[in-house]
Each structure stands twice: as C-alpha cells, then as structure tokens.
Amino acid sequence: MLLVQLWQFILDPANAFWDHTVAYLEVCAVSVVLATVLGIAIGVAVVRSPLLSFLAVNLSGLMRAIPIIAFLAAALPYLGVGFKPTIVALTLLGIPPILLNTYTGIRGIEPAIIDAARGMGLNTRQILLRIQVPLVLPIVAAGVRTSAVQIVATATLAAIIGAGGYGEYIVNGLYEFKTVQILAGALPVALLALLIELLMGWLQRALTPAGLRVQETALSEAARA
Amino acid sequence: MARIAFHEVSKYYRGASKPAVDHVSFEVAESSICMLLGTSGSGKTTLLRMVNRLIEPSSGTITIDGHSILEENPIQLRRRIGYVIQQVGLFPHMTIAENVRLTAEIAGWSKARMESRVDELLTLVGLDPAEYRRRYPRQLSGGQQQRVGLARALAADPAILLMDEPFGALDAITRVHLQEELQRIQREMRKTILFVTHDVEEAFRLGDQIAILSEGRLVQIGTPVDLLLKPANEFVSRLIGSDNIQRQLQYLPVSSAMLTGTEAAGRYENQPRCSSEATLLEALMSLIASGAHSLIVYDEQSQAPIGTITLSAINQAITTARHAEAEKTTASPTH
Ligand SMILES: Nc1ncnc2c1ncn2[C@@H]1O[C@H](COP(=O)(O)OP(=O)(O)O)[C@@H](O)[C@H]1O
Ligand SMILES: [Mg+2]
Numbered sequence: 078m079l080l081v082q083l084w085q086f087i088l089d090p091a092n093a094f095w096d097h098t099v100a101y102l103e104v105c106a107v108s109v110v111l112a113t114v115l116g117i118a119i120g121v122a123v124v125r126s127p128l129l130s131f132l133a134v135n136l137s138g139l140m141r142a143i144p145i146i147a148f149l150a151a152a153l154p155y156l157g158v159g160f161k162p163t164i165v166a167l168t169l170l171g172i173p174p175i176l177l178n179t180y181t182g183i184r185g186i187e188p189a190i191i192d193a194a195r196g197m198g199l200n201t202r203q204i205l206l207r208i209q210v211p212l213v214l215p216i217v218a219a220g221v222r223t224s225a226v227q228i229v230a231t232a233t234l235a236a237i238i239g240a241g242g243y244g245e246y247i248v249n250g251l252y253e254f255k256t257v258q259i260l261a262g263a264l265p266v267a268l269l270a271l272l273i274e275l276l277m278g279w280l281q282r283a284l285t286p287a288g289l290r291v292q293e294t295a296l297s298e299a300a301r302a
Numbered sequence: 303m304a305r306i307a308f309h310e311v312s313k314y315y316r317g318a319s320k321p322a323v324d325h326v327s328f329e330v331a332e333s334s335i336c337m338l339l340g341t342s343g344s345g346k347t348t349l350l351r352m353v354n355r356l357i358e359p360s361s362g363t364i365t366i367d368g369h370s371i372l373e374e375n376p377i378q379l380r381r382r383i384g385y386v387i388q389q390v391g392l393f394p395h396m397t398i399a400e401n402v403r404l405t406a407e408i409a410g411w412s413k414a415r416m417e418s419r420v421d422e423l424l425t426l427v428g429l430d431p432a433e434y435r436r437r438y439p440r441q442l443s444g445g446q447q448q449r450v451g452l453a454r455a456l457a458a459d460p461a462i463l464l465m466d467e468p469f470g471a472l473d474a475i476t477r478v479h480l481q482e483e484l485q486r487i488q489r490e491m492r493k494t495i496l497f498v499t500h501d502v503e504e505a506f507r508l509g510d511q512i513a514i515l516s517e518g519r520l521v522q523i524g525t526p527v528d529l530l531l532k533p534a535n536e537f538v539s540r541l542i543g544s545d546n547i548q549r550q551l552q553y554l555p556v557s558s559a560m561l562t563g564t565e566a567a568g569r570y571e572n573q574p575r576c577s578s579e580a581t582l583l584e585a586l587m588s589l590i591a592s593g594a595h596s597l598i599v600y601d602e603q604s605q606a607p608i609g610t611i612t613l614s615a616i617n618q619a620i621t622t623a624r625h626a627e628a629e630k631t632t633a634s635p636t637h
Contacts, residue, residue, distance in 0.1 A: 193391030196354055196464075197405050197454070198380035207404075211395045286395035288438035 082257045083264070092246075098265065101242035104160070104232050105269075108167035109225045115168065116175025116224070117217060124183045134180060137173035145170050145231050149238060163235040170231060171224035178220030182213035215285035222277035229270045233262065304366055304461035304494040306330040306353065311362035313348050313518075322348045324518035325362070330511070333492040336523075337505040339541070340515035346498040349515070350464050353496060354380045366462065381405065384455030384463040384493070388470045390447045392439035398424070398450050399435040405458045423453040426490075428483055445476040449483070456491070463495045469504070481507055502542055506553055514538055526553045550620045551583040558582070559619030560599050560609040576611065577602050582619065585611050 087094045123129040149166050156162030186209060194204045236244025246262030249255075306329065313323040323345040330336040338346040351357040353364060355376040364371050371379055392401050402423055403416045411419070421431040427449040439447055448468055455463060469477040481504060488495065499505050505512045506526045513523040522534040530553055533539035543549055557578050574592040576585050579602045588597060589612075596612040 187389070187391065189387060189389035189391035190393060191391075192356070192389075193385065193387060193451075194393070196356060196380060196385030196387070198377050199404075199408065200377050203408065208393060288393075288395040288397065288440065291438045291440050 079257065079260070083260055086257050086261050092261070094261070097242055097245060101232060101244075101265075101269075104163055104167065104235055104242055105225075105229050107164050108171055108228050108232070109221070111164065111168040112171025112224050112228070113175055113221050116172045116220065117179050119172070120176045120179025120217075121183070124180055130180060133176060137176050140169065140173045146234060146237075149234060153238065158238045160241075162238055163232075167228050167232060167235070171228050174223040174227070175217065175220040178216045179213065182216035183209065185216070186212050211286055212289075215281055215289070218277065218281040218284045222274070222281055225273045225277055226270050229273050230266065233266055305332045305368075306462065306494060306496065307365045307368075308349075309363045309365070311349070311352065311359050311364060313345070313352065313357065314360045321360070321518050323352070323359075326515075326518075326520045327362075328513055328520055328523050330494055330496060332494055334510040335488065335495040335497055335508055336511045336513060337509035338496065338498045338513050338515060339500070339502065339505040339509075341500060341541075344515040345518040346500075346515055347466055348518075350466055350496055350498050353462070353464055354383045354385060356380075381409065381458060382460050382462070384460040386448075386451050386455045386463065386465040386468045388467040390439075390451040392447055392450060392454070394439050396438075397435065398429075398437050398439070398442070399431075401439065401450060402453045402457055404454070409458055419457065420453075423456055424450075426456070426487060427453045429453075443476075445472055445480060448472065448480060452484070452487075461494060463493045465495065465497045467498050467500070470499070470501070477504075484508065503549075506542075506549065512542075514541060527555060527558070530554055531558060547620055551586060551616075552581055554582045554619065556580045556582060556585050556599055556611055559585075559615045560611050561615050562609045573598050575600050575607075578608060582616050586613075586616055589613055589616075 086092055119133060123133040145166065148169070149162075152162060152166060156165055190208060190212075191204060194208050199207070232242060233244035233247055235242055236248045243262040243266050246258050250258030250260075250262060308326050308328055311323060311326045312321050314321045326345075326349060338349060340346050348357055352359050353371070355371060358372075393404070396404070399417075399420045402420045403411075406416045406419055420435065424431040424434055429446065429449055434442075434446075434450075439450070442450065451468070469480050472480065485508065497508060509526060511523060511525060512529055514521045514529070516537060522529065522538050524532075529538060529542050530544060530550055533542065533544050539545075555578070556576060559582060560578070573596065574588055574594050575598045576588055578599050585597055596610045598607050599609045599611055600606065601608045
C-alpha cells in the first residue's frame with residue numbers, strides 16, 4: 078500500500094522527482110570531485126613540511142568532529158543560500174578523509190623503496206608514476222569512498238539552505254507529516270549511499286595492486302591451515 | 303673497466319659539528335671487492351652514497367676510470383652503477399620479474415631481451431625463474447628478497463656494485479649462504495664492488511681490500527693479511543681482533559710462519575707437503591691429520607720446495623701479534 082503510494086508520488090509530474098534526482102546527483106558529484114581534487118592536492122602539498130602537515134592533519138581531525146549542520150548554520154550569513162554554499166559545505170566535509178589518506182599513504186611508503194628507486198637511476202617523474210602513485214592510489218580511493226558516502230548522506234541537508242534535491246521531500250514531508258513524501262526522499266538517498274559504497278569498494282579493490290593483496294591471502298590461508 | 307678513486311673526499315652535513323667523512327683518499331682496483339669496515343656512525347654509508355651521487359661531497363673528487371663523477375648526469379651515473387641496500391627496497395606492487403627488469407625497461411631494452419635477462423639473473427642468484435618470476439616480494443623470505451635485490455642491481459650489467467650492509471638483516475646461516483653466493487657470482491662477473499659492513503668476519507671473508515673508517519677518517523686500508531700482520535694502530539688491532547687465534551689461522555698464509563731452508567725436504571721423501579698459499583689453518587689440519595712433525599712448503603707456481611712448517615712455527619707466528627699488542631698496552635701508561 079505504502080509502496081504503491083510511493084510509486085505514484087514518484088511518477089506524479091507535479092512532484093518533479095526527476096528534477097530533484099538530477100539536482101541531488103549534481104550536488105553530490107560536484108562536491109565529491111572537488112573534495113577529491115582538493116584533498117589530494119593539499120595532502121601532496123603538505124607532506125614535505127612537518128609544520129604544514131601537522132596543521133593539515135589536526136584541522137582535518139577537528140573538521141570531522143564538527144557537525145555539518147552547525148557548519149551550515151555558521152556559514153549561512155557569509156555564503157547565503159542555494160547551490161554554491163551547499164557545494165562549499167559538502168566539499169569541506171569531504172576533504173578531510175581524502176587529505177588524511179593521501180598524506181598517510183605517501184608517508185607510509187617505506188623510505189628504502191624510494192632510496193632503491195633513486196639509486197637505480199629512476200628520475201622524479203618515474204618514481205612518481207611507477208612507484209608512488211600505484212602504492213598510494215588504493216589508500217586515496219579508500220578516503221574517497223568514505224567522503225563520497227558521507228557527502229551523499231549529508232546532501233539531504235542542502236534542502237535546508239535551498240539547494241533542492243531529495244532533501245526537499247524530507248524537509249517538507251516532516252513539516253507536513255507525510256510519510257510517503259519522507260520516504261520518497263529517504264529511500265533514494267539510502268539506495269544511492271549503498272550504491273556508492275559498493276561501487277567505491279569495488280574501485281578500491283581494483284586499484285589495489287595484486288602484490289599488496291598477497292599478504293592478506295597468505296595470512297588467511299595460514300589461518301585456515 | 304671500472305676503477306674507483308677517492309681524492310680528499312669530505313662531507314659536512316648541515317648543522318653537524320664534525321664532518322661525517324673527513325678527507326678520505328683511496329682507490330678501489332678494477333674487478334676487486336673493497337670492504338668499508340667501521341662502527342656505526344663512522345661514515346661508511348655517507349662515503350658509499352657519494353659514489354652514485356645520492357649524497358654530494360662537500361669537497362674532494364671521486365673518479366671512475368679517471369673521470370670525475372661530478373661532471374656526469376647523476377641519473378645516467380646511477381644507471382651504470384648497481385645499488386643494493388640492507389632493507390632491499392623491492393617494489394611491493396611489482397612481480398619479481400618486473401622488479402628485476404625495471405632498469406632494463408627504462409633503458410629501452412626489447413621485451414624478448416628483457417625476459418631472457420630476467421631468467422638469466424634469477425638463475426644466477428639461485429632462484430628458479432619458473433617458480434619466482436610471477437611471485438610478489440611479500441611472498442619471499444628475507445634472504446630470497448635480497449637475492450632479487452642483487453639480481454635487480456645487476457640487470458643492466460653495471461661494472462660497479464655498491465652494497466650497503468646487504469646481508470645485515472639476515473640470520474647467520476642465510477648470511478653465510480649469501481656471502482658464498484656473492485663470491486661465486488663475483489668469480490663469474492668480476493665487478494668492482496664497494497661493500498659496507500660492520501661485521502669483521504664478513505669483511506675478512508669477502509674483501510680483497512678492507513678500508514677501516516673511524517669518525518669519518520680512513521684509518522687503514524689493506525688486504526686482510528696486511529691488517530692482521532701490520533695493524534696501523536691499537537684501534538685497528540682491537541677492531542679486527544688481532545689476537546683472535548681462529549681468524550689468524552684462517553687468513554694468515556703459510557708463508558707468514560714458514561721456516562726457510564729446504565735441507566729437510568731432501569731428507570724426507572715421503573714427508574707431507576703443503577702449498578705456500580695455503581692458510582695456517584690448512585697447514586695445521588694436515589699436520590694433525592698426518593701426524594708428521596713438519597710439512598714441506600712448496601711454491602704454488604714453481605712447485606719447488608721453499609721451506610718447512612711446524613706446529614711451533616705456527617704457534618710462534620700467531621703469538622707474535624699478541625705479544626706486540628701486549629707490549630703496546632703496557633707501554634701506553636707512559637704516554
Ligand atoms: N642526512 C644526515 N644529516 C645529518 N647527519 C647525518 C646524515 N646522515 C648521516 N649523518 C651523520 O653522519 C655520520 C655518519 O653517518 P653514516 O654515514 O650513516 O655512518 P655509518 O653508515 O658508518 O653508520 C653520523 O654521525 C650520522 O649521524
Ligand atoms: Mg650505514
């Protein structure tokens with residue numbers, strides 16, 4: 078019964094479900110892309126400086142502790158309402174996990190590996206492309222996975238500051254106490270978050286070189302034996 | 303073709319009060335192994351890494367076959383010098399074959415040539431290519447990883463090999479195994495090898511020459527026998543254990559203890575013999591095994607009898623160094 082009502086709600090052109098879907102996906106996609114680019118860029122930029130990396134790592138930790146709703150409220154007077162402040166807020170939310178993973182990924186490469194590569198006569202570009210990127214990419218992908226799921230789950234709040242999307246159904250539904258409307262917003266968000274989680278999990282595994290996976294299999298084989 | 307020469311080489315690290323390497327000059331002959339021996343912090347690694355310009359000297363010059371390495375592009379220089387380190391530093395995301403062929407790949411070798419080179423090198427270092435090509439570094443033991451490290455360093459057939467405590471992290475048995483493998487490989491390949499170690503036994507076993515470093519200075523350089531017979535000072539004799547009877551027996555040649563004069567040789571036709579190039583230990587073993595009072599020493603080249611060796615002569619030779627040592631220590635309080 079509820080499902081039928083939900084289906085009718087979605088199909089009703091008056092509810093503009095398609096437009097809301099596009100708006101939601103747009104907000105999420107733009108934020109994830111921006112957070113990824115900025116997170117990696119900052120992570121790479123600070124890695125050589127102990128002071129900068131200390132600042133970046135601790136600020137990121139702090140950022141993750143602040144609830145996004147508080148952030149949106151605080152930023153409202155400066156950023157106003159609409160698409161742009163939503164993107165800014167979600168991007169800021171998404172940067173820390175990516176930045177932290179980029180930083181720890183680069184720092185985690187055994188110095189002996191880089192020393193050996195330099196000693197063999199690899200130039201900076203070859204070390205970057207053949208050694209550093211393949212070793213760090215799966216760790217960065219894990220960060221993007223965390224960020225993307227957080228962004229998708231949080232983007233509903235964008236409705237509060239007028240960026241549209243599924244959040245509008247939820248906000249209005251709560252206001253008018255309409256279960257069907259709430260579900261029309263909440264269900265797609267849950268599905269999308271799940272989809273992103275699966276997709277990014279697959280991507281992360283695909284980006285992990287076989288040589289880094291072997292230890293796990295060796296260990297689990299040992300455990301079985 | 304690769305003689306390495308250091309001329310007054312020094313390295314001052316920024317902020318350090320003393321130089322890490324202090325006016326060091328010596329030469330490493332082509333196709334020989336020179337061991338850099340010294341305690342931790344004596345500047346061995348710094349000296350080694352200046353040869354492939356991972357560290358730049360503060361002053362002095364290093365030449366290879368007379369050409370200053372400072373005039374060569376560092377990347378090109380490193381590609382013609384093999385580099386092996388204690389932590390190995392294999393690339394964990396690449397298979398063993400990919401690790402070994404990387405330098406050849408960058409040098410633009412054909413695929414077929416690289417593949418046969420990988421098989422050749424893995425066989426050389428004692429790993430069956432069929433079994434190991436497709437494995438990953440993490441699936442190998444420490445000793446096997448260092449074998450791959452050596453194969454990787456040899457990939458582009460460099461004339462020079464730099465090795466920084468390559469076997470330092472291995473257990474005693476594996477270490478001896480790999481030392482023997484290196485000796486076998488060296489007999490085949492004749493590289494010029496600069497080998498850092500803090501293990502005196504390793505220095506004696508592998509070195510054609512041993513350069514002893516202390517606080518960045520070269521204290522003495524010579525063959526193992528030179529160092530045992532004529533340690534430059536007390537530091538050297540302590541470090542190499544000049545009073546270590548086992549080491550003396552193992553490394554000192556029969557010629558260092560031989561009694562010259564061959565009249566005995568004519569008298570005892572059936573007396574056991576030994577080569578002039580045998581070690582004291584070998585002479586001692588055959589004295590015990592034969593029960594003879596003395597052995598006749600034959601010249602290795604001419605096969606002519608040149609002297610005799612007896613138990614008391616061996617005893618005399620290995621105690622001389624210890625007596626000299628004792629005199630030095632009793633004399634020192636007067637300084
Ligand atoms: N990058 C560096 N910066 C400053 N001092 C260094 C550096 N590397 C080594 N040193 C110092 O130089 C000296 C020699 O070091 P090293 O060459 O590594 O010695 P070894 O390899 O014989 O142990 C030591 O006192 C060490 O602390
Ligand atoms: Mg060292």
